[in-house]
Amino acid sequence: MAIDLNTIGDEALEDPPTYSPSASLSGSPSSSICLELWHACAGPLTSLPRKGGLVVYFPQGHLEQAANYCPKVAYNLPPHVFCRVVDVKLHAEATTDEVYAQVSLFPENEEVEKKFQAGQIEGDGGEEIDFSSKSIAPHMFCKTLTASDTSTHGGFSVPRRAAEDCFPPLDYKQHRPSHELTAKDLHGTEWRFRHIYRGQPRRHLLTTGWSAFVSKKKLVSGDAVLFLRAENGELRLGIRRSAQLKSGSPYSVLCSQRLNIGTLASVANALSSRSAFHIYYNPRASASKFIIPYRKFIKIFDHSFYVGMRFKMRLETEDAADRRYTGLITAIGDMDHLTWPGSKWRCLSVNWDDDVDPTKQNRVSPWEIDPSSSVPASRNLLAPGSKRTKLGVPSIKADVPVPDGSGFSDFKEPLGFRKKGLQGQETLGFRAPYDGIDVSNHQKPVIRGGIPDPHMSWATGTGNSVIIPLGNPDTSSKSIGFGESDQFGALMSSAGSRRPTFLQGYCNSQLHPAKQPVQVFSPSSVLMFQQATGQASCTNSKYIMDKNSREGTYFGCFENANLPDGPHNAVEDLKRMHPPVQLSRELNHPGTAHATVPASKGDCWDGLGVLPTAKSGCRLFGFLLTKGASVANEFNASLTASPSSTEDLDLDASSQCTGLERQ
Amino acid sequence: MAIDLNTIGDEALEDPPTYSPSASLSGSPSSSICLELWHACAGPLTSLPRKGGLVVYFPQGHLEQAANYCPKVAYNLPPHVFCRVVDVKLHAEATTDEVYAQVSLFPENEEVEKKFQAGQIEGDGGEEIDFSSKSIAPHMFCKTLTASDTSTHGGFSVPRRAAEDCFPPLDYKQHRPSHELTAKDLHGTEWRFRHIYRGQPRRHLLTTGWSAFVSKKKLVSGDAVLFLRAENGELRLGIRRSAQLKSGSPYSVLCSQRLNIGTLASVANALSSRSAFHIYYNPRASASKFIIPYRKFIKIFDHSFYVGMRFKMRLETEDAADRRYTGLITAIGDMDHLTWPGSKWRCLSVNWDDDVDPTKQNRVSPWEIDPSSSVPASRNLLAPGSKRTKLGVPSIKADVPVPDGSGFSDFKEPLGFRKKGLQGQETLGFRAPYDGIDVSNHQKPVIRGGIPDPHMSWATGTGNSVIIPLGNPDTSSKSIGFGESDQFGALMSSAGSRRPTFLQGYCNSQLHPAKQPVQVFSPSSVLMFQQATGQASCTNSKYIMDKNSREGTYFGCFENANLPDGPHNAVEDLKRMHPPVQLSRELNHPGTAHATVPASKGDCWDGLGVLPTAKSGCRLFGFLLTKGASVANEFNASLTASPSSTEDLDLDASSQCTGLERQ
């Protein structure tokens, strides 16, 4: 077993994570998962939470991963669950080699969170093990299989440098040097191949044994295999299936079952009983992680996120390489307000500069992105101080900065919603509070102020975070049927700490029998609590909203529907401050300000999900050996260069049915 | 869809069962299960409860079926659960074609049971659809596959009568008449075969298409296929895998998962909340059904069951044929007294006259067997009236017959237990109460007596049923910490109805929050209740027993451990009445009385699980076409006649791995 401990983040070394490498459920108990191999199969962007660390768990993202297999029932779970990582186990599906991790989480209450914020808990901020490129096993390569590689006609063509680096050396003095290789897969199963150096010109090939591997693993062209030489010289062998087959394919039946079995129901159960629960995380099933280190999550409140902001983000490319893309925030708002009000999960709608959008991912979470450093200057210049004056919005309170209401465009919303809107105010969105000149002296008021600063939780939803300092907390809490005002008050005072307590705690479960709906204490979850108690449904809220503020848009179902008139009007005023004119102009011409984008071919990528990927690449020492400048070009080239190769793509050694049966 | 309604029992026609034929979960939604085919695949002995009927559900048997896959946790469930059948759905596993039924049950309370007994509920006594031979589809055949059938070398040899009866006629004037057949499997998938009549001598063969079917269904020699011609002429095609592969094989992964998911936990949940629950019943996974019509179950109290009694019983033979076996009851007692005290599930230990014991089934449930009509006379002559006198056991009460204590032999018990026993009284067992001359005038006291007759529930456990008339119910209930004496009293009075209320009701669940352990009301469950409340553990009972009565044997942990001294001594006296001498003599020579057994080769059958079955048989119109007198001989013959055929048995078209990989 060669687990490289140096693949673990430096800060974590004080409390070395004791990973529990584990065989898959149906595998032999003696086999164990090689961490390096697991990560190599999981992909370059995969990271894992550290055992003992504090994390935020997003049921919404979890459900998103499992959505293909189980009904979308949220069980009244809060959008953010504050947890400690009890254990992390690495697994691989026995039948498909799909990698997944079993993460055991224990729900924490806000006491721990407060202590952590106050610095009373040191060094376990939930650092995740991000397998940085330096720590990846040095002797490894990953090759996307060609039609020839997967055809029954021949063997596997090994890239020269890969063979020289990873495989035992051959005796090149011989005419056709060859020997037998042995490689272990994730389950510890050994695979033997004949490695030969032959042909004119000479090349490395795997012949005997290769086709058995292909058919047993049901590999098709476009899938990738990776070889990895461990420090003890042992060879490891993993596979990474192509992204196209990921959804809807029957090969992950078992995994789906594992995800399926009471996914969120068991979580809800664990939260109400304050017991540990287990999450199965498939790093290749969904682009976004739904367990995020608390420290990483909290950082999003140190940055401004505003519509029109440029950012960078790492994404996995078609050939499973790590690439940095750039994009533009087009809107900020709840992804599914009815079910997950105030969730930060994928609350940013984005447009990509680059022409490739692997998973059609037009929504990202704030912690996933990297604010582009070249932009803020120009953005600051655009800050419409004059507009604010021009619109004549009253400054409500001098020392409490007010988020402005611009920045949300519903240009992606269906027309049906748009028609409900009124005079261009179709949607409700909020810019980050510290954006612009007016609030420049409030860049970091959080640390200074002992006074609750609700704007820190801007993304919690626009409603309560604005209202509380303006209106009467008691009134608002009563108006929404939140009976336990002392708890609410406790929450308010806790907001005086370094950071606001927006995560959902479960500390008072003793006071409430388990039969009650899951308790939520943060303002952002008030609406959810209403739903649970049945005192007010979101439909009702929406009705009030439509009636009073005519906010009938998709994101219009906000908590502010329950506000008294005063604050509510203030919110409406805020929205008028920044009409979306400037935004939409910028969005319609994304290349104007920052022409880093090549001639956009975004439209032609819609067909990618249908066509097979004949392109291939080889990764060696983190260096992409694939030739060609653009992925798109390479893809097209392979299509035009070998039009007849599609017949090979149909070959599947495991299905040798006769013509009769095929009919 | 051709569901033959005439396959359903006649009595049920007044309320025709609306079966819900259902595709397997992962199958196509349009396909539907053919009832005839389902039953043909399930086996000749399979029966199904009727929708709307009253049944007894045995968690113990359920757990037995699922035991291969899930932990044996009984969740404090009572041994017998009285239910109404809400729905019955037929399914077939998509990947394995395993048939199973989803039975939805609703727990009933004893009120309904009482009404039913009093005749106030008519005509829904839970008749089951027993597919009697007359109702089986007339045009069907089932053939166990030979090595040649499953080899890739050739096709499928169709028995002549089968082909003439089930397949469309060929034009025999042609030299080699042939045409194409189409048959639908359980999922509605069509399979096409070339049917040809050729060879010298002429024979029917399925050639093209056959091997694809074999490899797709992963059939091996020993498995059976069955063809069935529906009334509309459509051909159906099913498979029955050989019994050898049933346990431990990976092919029923999905089914196991379905069984696994909280098998008994969900039942316990449903009982405590009085809601319906769903049972997956695999008719081929276990020999005994665990959902029994109430009427059938209650009949066991009309018959005597005593040690030494001869009986007949239908069992499925090796080649899935329905055969009648005869045997002898060797003991009567709980199968697992610790977990299921008083359970009637397989409470009879038996010895088989016949040399074949397919599932090594040495325990049966009373409703499974048919009392042999030829035996009782001789048995009555053996009734040891003289012995009773000889032992000097006092007659406790003249008009209350006393069960005698003979009849249980522990010759199958491990020695470790035996050593704990004392002077030949190693075990505690009870003969049926109406056995012998002394009680011959009590043959049917149940209907006559308005007085509670505890002996009716002889199998409920020996303790309370003996004690109650002798001792003071209040005393005994207090001594075991049964706090709710009024409920206990209610139970006692309910025992005055036509039949004793031994089934577990759940009518009072409103009074008890769900968090309490499952409520049980019958005397037989007292010990279980103790365990749940923690006031007395079975270990304690055992300790008392060892101390007072020195009953440290396997079946010694009975309720009577808690009895006051008086009745307890009576029980000890009862045990002394019939030392197991006579019984063991009879058991050691099973052939003496009824020499219906051929020269027994029982020992040589131990190896059956290892060797492949090369034997085959063909069933046509319920007539077994297989030649050969004894199954054992046939098996041996095939081994000696074709020693080289074993290489064919190894062939598996789906695994074409190279020699390299095989190593």
Place this chain on the structure above:
DNA sequence: TTGTCGGCCGTCTGCCGACAA
């Protein structure tokens, strides 16, 4: 009547270098 075998032929598997991208 039917299970197994040898004969036979067509297809598939899989190793080789040629060729070209």
Place this chain on the structure above:
DNA sequence: TTGTCGGCAGACGGCCGACAA
């Protein structure tokens, strides 16, 4: 440097009647 192809040989699939149980 390596993806694909034609050539080639051996393995396998699968249809046939012979033979015998």
